[in-house]
Amino acid sequence: MEWFIVAVAAIVGAGVIGISWARLFGAAGWEVRVSDPRPDLQDVLDQHLAGLLVTASADLAEAAADADFVQESGPERISVKEEMFAILAAHTRDDVVLASSSSSLLPSVIAKGNPAADRMVIGHPFNPPELMPLVEVVPGPETSVRSVDRAMAVYQELGKVPIRLKKEIPGFVGNRLQKVLDDQATYLVQQGVIDVADLDDLVRAALGLRYATIGPFQSGVLGGGPEGMRHLVTHVASQMTFEIGEPDTAGMGRVLDEVEQTYGTGEAAYERLAELRDNRTRAVLRLLGWPEPPATADEGK
Ligand SMILES: NC(=O)c1ccc[n+]([C@@H]2O[C@H](COP(=O)([O-])OP(=O)(O)OC[C@H]3O[C@@H](n4cnc5c(N)ncnc54)[C@H](O)[C@@H]3O)[C@@H](O)[C@H]2O)c1
Structure with missing residues (x-):
């Protein structure tokens, strides 16, 4: 009998970016724990992540407890990031990388005073993470080389094209x-x-x-x-x-x-534009020979 160890990804925040990351990790065979205080979390996961090994939790500490990798995609506000990373530092193993999707906040600022600063790194995707190959990997001054290497390896395993910046700068590249x-x-x-x-x-x-x-x-x-x-x-x-x-x-x-x-504005316009973008992006990715992204049932939502 063969045993497979399934790695666990904790996805923090189930908004536009978090849901897309969750689908990407799930499609790559990871078990996914999604944490978000939004009251409709289970409905959102049922709608967007059906068929994947995913569990919902309003409690961040609980979602992070068994994680092998954390991808934080909560609100772009420093006070909220600081709070989330304090909980993540306290409730994850000390070999677990804590990556933030932040679009522009410096890793040194998010990690300031955090006991897990050596494990914290920016893993900045472009929307939607499922389709866009690039992930900018940005270490802060306290991030260990091991954490950066691990983040690079995880993103490569997901079929992404991670690029490591030599040093942090607001907004990254x-x-x-x-x-x-x-x-x-x-x-x-x-x-x-x-x-x-x-x-x-x-x-x-x-x-x-x-x-x-x-x-x-x-x-x-x-x-x-x-x-x-x-x-x-x-x-x-x-x-x-x-x-x-x-x-x-x-x-x-x-x-x-x-x-x-x-x-236009509203749900219908969003869905129409997202579908157009996703179809065109897939066609271009195919032609240019980028890694094939996972097929999804409800792309762009
Ligand atoms: N939208 C983009 O194009 C884009 C692209 C790349 C990176 N990012 C970055 O990704 C992150 C998320 O952006 P988004 O556009 O998905 O935002 P969003 O507003 O769509 O989602 C944020 C989610 O975080 C949740 N949240 C609030 N407090 C929380 C907490 N304490 N713990 C867990 N979840 C919490 C909210 O309920 C919401 O569902 C930001 O840091 C942003 O800068 C966004």
């Missing part, structure tokens, strides 16, 4: 790049240069397509022809000396109105 693009997109709409739908099309039909196949540096190499990026920098980029401006944060209302008019 992905969201710093995204912030520049989003700020400029808002600025251009506010300035009346382009409308929301055309801006999205412009990115999809040019920058997005390019960056799905080659990164910005590789693009620079090709943009310069046989003489490479050095030529591009000297002859083209050197002329781009204009100021790029900044969006008016007080004037976001008009931009948000236009976004809502363009794409």
Whole structure:
């Protein structure tokens, strides 16, 4: 008789990101314990994680007790993260990595004063974690090399493409790049240069397509022809000396109105857009040879 040891993942927070992580771990054969104080937790798991080995618990200490790996995806507020990680530190074995999905909070800040700081690391996914290959792995100054290695290995086992940053910085790398693009997109709409739908099309039909196949540096190499990026920098980029401006944060209302008019709001619009995104993402992943993500019954919800 053969015995299989099933690893246990504790998923903290059952929102957009936590549910997607839970499905990913579950589909990879992990037993999943999901903790969230939301009163409809069991209904959410029944709806989104049917057929997987998943249990719900409102009590974080209970959910963490047998965990071999923790993926925290609770609210992006430092006080809540500190509270959650204090409980996780006290109720997990001392070899268990405590990863946070945080989009921008520094690991050193989340881990400050926490006795398990050496086990804490950022494992930042892009939405939806099930489909997007990248996970940014960001150690804080106290994170042990062993914890980073273990997080990298777990994400690889899930079919992800983890990239380890050399050191922490607010927003990490992905969201710093995204912030520049989003700020400029808002600025251009506010300035009346382009409308929301055309801006999205412009990115999809040019920058997005390019960056799905080659990164910005590789693009620079090709943009310069046989003489490479050095030529591009000297002859083209050197002329781009204009100021790029900044969006008016007080004037976001008009931009948000236009976004809502363009794409709609509410459950039906969300489901339609999520399905479109997921179908397109799967098609691109397949063509580019990224690891096949697990098939899911209700992708995008
Ligand atoms: N939404 C994104 O695109 C995205 C992408 C990458 C990373 N992230 C990060 O992932 C994390 C979760 O984001 P989200 O968009 O899923 O948020 P969300 O608001 O959809 O979900 C957060 C969940 O945490 C739960 N929660 C509240 N207090 C809790 C507690 N004490 N213990 C356990 N659960 C608790 C809430 O009930 C909610 O279900 C954040 O840190 C965010 O920065 C988000």
